[in-house]
Amino acid sequence: MPTFASPRKLKALGVVGLNRRNGDYIAPCNPRHFYPRVDNKLITKQLAIEAGIAVPELFGVVETNHDARALAQLLSGHQDFVIKPAHGSGGEGIVVVDGRAGSLFRKTSGVLVGLDALEHHVSNILSGMYSLGGQPDHAMIEYRVRFDPLFGAITYQGVPDIRTVVYKGYPVMAMVRLPTRQSDGKANLHQGAVGAGIDIATGHTRNGVWHSRIVDAHPDTGAPIGGREIPQWGRLLHLAARCYELTGLGYLGVDVVLDAELGPLILELNARPGLGIQIANGVGLGRFLEAVDRDTRSGAPADARVAFSQQQFARHD
Amino acid sequence: MTRWHVPVLALLLMLVGGGIAAYKWLALGYPLQASATVDTWMVEARLSFDPTGSAAKATLLLPKQPPGYTVLDENFISRGYGLATEDLSAHRQAVWTTRRPSGPQALYYRASVVRSTEPYPPEGVPALPTEAQYEEPHRSAVLAVLDEVRARSADILSFAVALVRELNQPQPSNNVNLLLPREASAEDRARLAVSMLAGARIPARLSWGIPLVDGARDLRPRVWLEVNNGERWIAIDPGTAATGYPTDVLVWWRGDTAPFDLTRGRNGNVQFSALKSVEQALQTAELRSGIEHSRLSSVSLLDLPIQTQNLYRILLLVPIGALLIVFLRNVIGVQTFGTFMPVLIALSFRETELISGIVLFSVIVVLGLLIRFYLERLKLLLVPRLAAVVITVILLMALVSIASHRMDLEVGLSVALFPMVILAMTIERMSIIWEELGAADAIKQGIGSLAVAAACYLLMFHPQMEHLVFVFPELLLIVLGINLLLGRYTGYRLTELMRFRDMTR
Numbered sequence: 001m002p003t004f005a006s007p008r009k010l011k012a013l014g015v016v017g018l019n020r021r022n023g024d025y026i027a028p029c030n031p032r033h034f035y036p037r038v039d040n041k042l043i044t045k046q047l048a049i050e051a052g053i054a055v056p057e058l059f060g061v062v063e064t065n066h067d068a069r070a071l072a073q074l075l076s077g078h079q080d081f082v083i084k085p086a087h088g089s090g091g092e093g094i095v096v097v098d099g100r101a102g103s104l105f106r107k108t109s110g111v112l113v114g115l116d117a118l119e120h121h122v123s124n125i126l127s128g129m130y131s132l133g134g135q136p137d138h139a140m141i142e143y144r145v146r147f148d149p150l151f152g153a154i155t156y157q158g159v160p161d162i163r164t165v166v167y168k169g170y171p172v173m174a175m176v177r178l179p180t181r182q183s184d185g186k187a188n189l190h191q192g193a194v195g196a197g198i199d200i201a202t203g204h205t206r207n208g209v210w211h212s213r214i215v216d217a218h219p220d221t222g223a224p225i226g227g228r229e230i231p232q233w234g235r236l237l238h239l240a241a242r243c244y245e246l247t248g249l250g251y252l253g254v255d256v257v258l259d260a261e262l263g264p265l266i267l268e269l270n271a272r273p274g275l276g277i278q279i280a281n282g283v284g285l286g287r288f289l290e291a292v293d294r295d296t297r298s299g300a301p302a303d304a305r306v307a308f309s310q311q312q313f314a315r316h317d
Numbered sequence: 318m319t320r321w322h323v324p325v326l327a328l329l330l331m332l333v334g335g336g337i338a339a340y341k342w343l344a345l346g347y348p349l350q351a352s353a354t355v356d357t358w359m360v361e362a363r364l365s366f367d368p369t370g371s372a373a374k375a376t377l378l379l380p381k382q383p384p385g386y387t388v389l390d391e392n393f394i395s396r397g398y399g400l401a402t403e404d405l406s407a408h409r410q411a412v413w414t415t416r417r418p419s420g421p422q423a424l425y426y427r428a429s430v431v432r433s434t435e436p437y438p439p440e441g442v443p444a445l446p447t448e449a450q451y452e453e454p455h456r457s458a459v460l461a462v463l464d465e466v467r468a469r470s471a472d473i474l475s476f477a478v479a480l481v482r483e484l485n486q487p488q489p490s491n492n493v494n495l496l497l498p499r500e501a502s503a504e505d506r507a508r509l510a511v512s513m514l515a516g517a518r519i520p521a522r523l524s525w526g527i528p529l530v531d532g533a534r535d536l537r538p539r540v541w542l543e544v545n546n547g548e549r550w551i552a553i554d555p556g557t558a559a560t561g562y563p564t565d566v567l568v569w570w571r572g573d574t575a576p577f578d579l580t581r582g583r584n585g586n587v588q589f590s591a592l593k594s595v596e597q598a599l600q601t602a603e604l605r606s607g608i609e610h611s612r613l614s615s616v617s618l619l620d621l622p623i624q625t626q627n628l629y630r631i632l633l634l635v636p637i638g639a640l641l642i643v644f645l646r647n648v649i650g651v652q653t654f655g656t657f658m659p660v661l662i663a664l665s666f667r668e669t670e671l672i673s674g675i676v677l678f679s680v681i682v683v684l685g686l687l688i689r690f691y692l693e694r695l696k697l698l699l700v701p702r703l704a705a706v707v708i709t710v711i712l713l714m715a716l717v718s719i720a721s722h723r724m725d726l727e728v729g730l731s732v733a734l735f736p737m738v739i740l741a742m743t744i745e746r747m748s749i750i751w752e753e754l755g756a757a758d759a760i761k762q763g764i765g766s767l768a769v770a771a772a773c774y775l776l777m778f779h780p781q782m783e784h785l786v787f788v789f790p791e792l793l794l795i796v797l798g799i800n801l802l803l804g805r806y807t808g809y810r811l812t813e814l815m816r817f818r819d820m821t822r
Contacts, residue, residue, distance in 0.1 A: 004814040009821040019647055020807035065698070120696040127699030129749065191755075212816045275813075279820055 014286030015278055021251075022272075025289065029168070029250025030271050037247045038269040041140060042086045047246050053239055054265045056082075056143040056257075063138050068122045072115055074141060082145075083118065085125040086138040089270075091186045093130030095121055096144060096158075108157050108185055145265065148258040150231065153223040154178050154194075158185030159257055162198070162236065162264075165273055165285065166252045169244035170305045171237045172288040172313060174198040175280040176205060176230070181220045187255075189276040194218060196225045197281030201314030203233025209279040234306070236264040241302040241309075243269055281315075288313055323805045327798035334794025341789060346433075346602045351784035355431060355601050357389065358529050359592040360567060362426045362576075368418035370581035375424060377577045377587065378570035379409040383526075384552070386567055387433040389604050394425035408570045422582070429594075430567060431601050443520050443545060451516075458492040463517050473519055474551055474560070477544040481510055481558040507542045507555035508573070520545040523573055524552065526566035529591045536589040538569060538576070618790060626787075631664065633786045636796050638663055638773040643803050645769055650812030653766040654746045661739050662766065663773035671774055675767060677717065678740070682763070684713050685744035686751070693748070707741040714740075 010017075016025075037043050048055045059081055060074045075081060079100055085093040095118070097105045104112040124130070125139040151160045158179030165173045175195045179185045182192035189195050194215065196208035207216045208225040217224050230236065240254040243266065253273025256264045278284050291312055297304070341347040346355070364377050379402070380388065393400055398413040413424050451459050466483055470476035484493055484506050496509055507523050514521040525538040541562065543550040552562050562568060569589075570576050579585045603617070618629055638660035645651045653659050666674035688709045692702050714737060743766070751759035776782060786792060809817075 003818055004811070005818040005821045007809050007814060010809060010814070010817055013820055015809075015813075015817050015820060017807070017809040017813045018650070019810065023805065023807040116696075123698055129699055209819075212819065214819050279817060282820060284820075 010284070011286075014284030014288075014290075016275060016285045016289070018275065021275060025167070025251045026272060030252075031248065034248045035271055038249065038252070038271045039089075040086050041084065041088070041268055042138060044247075044266075044269055045140075048266055051242065051246055053242060053246065054262065056145055056259075056265050056267065059141045059143065061086075061138055061140055062122050062126065065123055065126055068119050068126065068139075071119055071122060075118075078141075080144040082142050083121065083125075084140050084142070085130040086140055087128075087131035087135070088125075088137075089130075091188045091191070093121075093125055094186075096185075098144060145257045145267070146260045148231065148260050150228065150258070151176070151178065153221055154196075154218040154225055154228075156181045156183075156185065156218075156220040158183070158187060161187045161267055162230065162256045162258070163195075163273065163277060164237070164240040164254045164256065165277060166240050166244055166254055167289050167292050168250045169241055169300075169302065170292045171200060171240050171254075171309050172292060173277050173281055173285055174200060174237075174240075175277045178208070178218060178225070180210070180218070189274060194225065195276055195280035197277075198230060199315050200237070201310045203230040203236075204228065205230070206281065206315075209276060212276070212279060214279070214282070231258065232263050234310075237306045237309070238302055239264055239266060241305050245302075247271075283315070323801050327801040329798075330794045330801070331798035334791045334798070337791040337794075338789040341791075346605065347788055348602065349785070351780045357429050357431045357594050357601060358386075358567070359427065359429050359594055360527065360529065361428075361590045361592075362569075363588045363590070364424045364426075364577050364585070365588070366422055366579050366582040366585040368422060368582050372414065372416050373418045373422070373582050374580040375413045375422075375577065375582060375585075376579075377411045377413075377424070377426060378574075379411055379426060380428065380430075380567060380569050381405075381409045383430070383568040384562055385432060385564060386430045387605050389429045389431055389601065391426070391428040394427065398424065431605060432564065433605060455496060458495045459513055459516055461492045462490070462496070463513060467517070473544060473546040476517065477510070477514060477519065477521065477542070477551075477553055478558050478560065480513060481506070481542065481553055481555055484510060485556065485558060503555045504540045507540050510542050510555060511573075514544065522550075522571055524550075524568055524571040525576065526562060526568045527589045527591070528563075529565045529567055529593075531591065531593040534588070534590045536591060538589065539566070541568075543571065618787065629790075630783060630787050631667070633790055633793065634777040634783065635660060635664075636793050636800075637782060637786065638777045640796050640800055640803075641773055641776055642769065643800055645772070647803060647806060648810060650810030651765055651769055652762050653769050654743060654750075654762055658739070658743065658746075659766050659770040660773055660777075661736065662743075662770035663777055665736050665739060666770065666774040667778055671771060674774075675771065678767065680717065681710060681713050681740055682744055682747065685710050685740065686748055689744050689748045693752075703741065703745055706744055707737060710737045710740050710744070 037047060042058075042061065045055050045058055059078060062068055062071065062074070080096075080098045083095045083097070088094065096108045097118075098108050099106045101112055104114055105118060106112055122139045125137050128136050131137040145159050147155075147159045154160075155178050160176055160178045162174060162176045164171050175197050177187040177189065178194040178196065179187050180192050180194055184191065187193050189209070192211065194208045194210045197206040198204065199206065204226075205228045206226050207214055208218075209215065210219055216226060236256055236258075239256060243252055243254045244250070247269060249269075249271055251271070251273075253270035255267045255270065257267045259265050275285070295308065295312075300308075342349055348355075362377060364375060366373075366375065379391075380386075381404070393411060395413050397418075398415045401412045401414075403410050403412060411426060462480070462483060466476060466479045470479045483490075484497060486493065489497070496513075497505065501509075504523075511521045511523060521542060521544045524541045524543045526541060527536050527538055530536060540555060542553045542555050544553060545551075551560055552568075553560055577585055577587050618626060621629070639657060642653075642657060642660060646653070646656075662678065665678075668674075669677055685706060689702075689706055692705055697705065743763075747759050747763055750762060
């Protein structure tokens with residue numbers, strides 16, 4: 001028997017629904033012509049490199065089916081790598097190879113596949129299978145992030161990433177997305193990953209959400225999710241905040257991974273970030289967005305914006 | 318862009334759409350119900366006579382713009398006669414002529430009429446009547462009655478009404494007794510009133526109406542008094558002094574004459590009969606607004622060729638389905654394949670009926686999915702793979718049709734009209750979701766799409782909805798207005814109340 005929350009209570013909590021996100025934030029803040037900057041991960045990467053923002057290194061791009069045959073050569077220098085569509089969304093179409101066995105490639109799931117399987121996957125990407133609207137796409141091959149051992153106990157395969165919602169350049173809310181067995185190693189809440197809220201002020205994790213339910217332990221490992229401190233938190237917030245200048249988008253989801261050696265790297269940006277982050281943090285976005293609207297000092301540098309957020313959006317529980 | 322822009326625009330659209338529809342419904346009589354019928358009267362006049370010479374000529378007065386009614390159609394039945402109709406000021410007349418009539422003759426005029434709210438066209442003041450010359454003591458009586466009535470009246474109409482009342486007193490005054498015999502008929506009273514009104518310089522005339530009684534063979538014309546108040550003729554019942562015609566009276570002719578005239582004929586007689594027939598209100602409204610030259614009817618879809626009409630019958634329903642999708646997605650939060658795929662699926666259900674449509678759709682999608690997964694293993698490129706799915710879908714459709722034909726199921730044959738591109742796209746989308754998000758999501762969205770399509774079908778192809786949208790296409794402006802309002806709905810979706818329910822604990 002489904003039970004419903006009272007809309008009045010949700011409103012009191014400042015919970016933002018999809019209609020409000022689309023109508024009041026995305027439509028006025030995200031100019032349509034800037035979307036390619038986030039929808040095309042190649043452009044995102046180029047802009048980030050120009051701006052000096054840390055991203056995973058790009059090994060190569062496959063643009064035509066003819067190039068796909070040269071995939072072996074492109075991969076020859078790398079033991080591990082990630083193949084992803086430039087226009088993909090929600091982690092779809094991403095293949096992570098973390099090692100080789102003779103002529104075969106080992107996916108993170110442990111399954112061994114041949115070169116022909118990778119070529120077929122690349123050709124699917126090129127034909128637009130994973131892109132919005134099905135238009136032809138490019139396949140990117142890039143550095144595989146070796147994630148910080150911090151999350152080892154609360155991650156099943158895959159790479160956890162940290163999603164920050166950045167509004168008008170101010171980081172307003174963050175969560176870490178932890179892959180599970182059910183999400184097949186993907187860091188997407190829709191697919192069954194766990195999201196854990198993060199205190200913007202301190203970078204400490206809080207309880208998590210799994211399938212819209214509040215959980216305090218990882219469903220696969222049983223390890224507690226809350227109370228972990230994310231390293232280089234200030235640097236991470238700073239990176240996220242600068243993505244505002246990078247894209248010109250006022251309402252942005254910034255996905256950062258923590259590399260064991262390189263620290264926080266911008267993985268991808270999202271012009272329509274989901275709303276599960278509110279459940280993960282146990283609080284609605286509304287009041288933070290309104291606080292930014294009230295206090296926005298136009299042209300404030302990223303440092304000032306981060307400081308404002310850390311001071312204003314601190315949570316103590 | 319102000320806050321009020323969208324609501325005001327939406328309100329404006331809804332008012333315009335609703336206003337036009339209301340006008341068409343109330344004033345032009347377009348029916349709201351799909352099966353609405355109106356009473357149409359078939360009125361017949363039968364003129365019979367015996368010819369007395371070689372060439373006979375018969376004239377029959379015909380109704381012209383009868384108040385409260387519209388003549389939809391008329392025809393004349395008169396074998397061996399030449400026929401001409403003439404338009405006179407107060408009525409029309411049919412003139413029948415023949416060379417060699419033999420034996421009793423019968424001429425027919427038949428009209429189908431329907432009630433109308435069209436106002437009676439104004440007519441100017443006619444030439445003032447000549448005053449009747451009364452001999453004394455009648456002259457004094459007339460003047461006395463007129464003086465008394467004038468004292469009790471304010472204008473032409475109230476004067477005439479007061480006069481008729483005076484003539485109808487149960488205890489008539491001496492003056493009236495002098496002018497009217499004891500057993501005076503309504504006709505006598507009306508005649509007297511006309512001549513007395515002439516004395517007061519008020520134009521008046523007799524008019525004759527047929528009371529419409531269903532199935533009656535010999536209807537007697539009744540007389541009314543019509544008074545011109547300077548703008549129009551107003552009827553007064555000479556018996557009761559009530560103004561206006563009763564709704565069931567068809568005014569046939571006017572004046573102090575018989576309804577027919579014969580040259581070289583005798584024993585002339587005219588018989589009126591009436592028959593009520595129930596006709597589709599829509600046809601009647603169309604016919605009538607065409608006759609009454611309504612501006613709106615000239616932009617009616619009903620004038621288009623039937624084939625085009627049938628196309629619009631379907632096309633105009635798409636906005637209804639689209640509005641339902643908007644509601645289900647933005648207010649309820651149902652997930653479907655694509656945005657308007659369910660509307661397209663609903664359109665294809667029209668060919669197959671709902672239940673068999675769902676069964677056929679499911680069967681073909683499941684079979685198509687199996688083939689799609691097999692093609693996946695062949696590692697084909699995307700576009701050739703889609704083409705392969707389309708080809709197999711068509712073959713599957715053909716197979717289903719042949720199989721159902723063998724089993725004597727008619728339904729399976731209509732599947733051939735099922736848009737196969739929609740099926741192929743559904744299969745492709747479903748298989749991608751299957752691979753990316755798992756079977757559970759694919760099946761959930763598949764069932765969601767099917768349920769939404771079924772809801773769209775039920776709403777769009779409800780006979781009442783089809784009728785309303787086709788006869789009142791301006792209602793789509795209301796749909797557009799609601800859609801604009803929903804476009805600014807930034808509240809929670811029903812599914813979000815479920816999704817965020819843990820946050821309120």
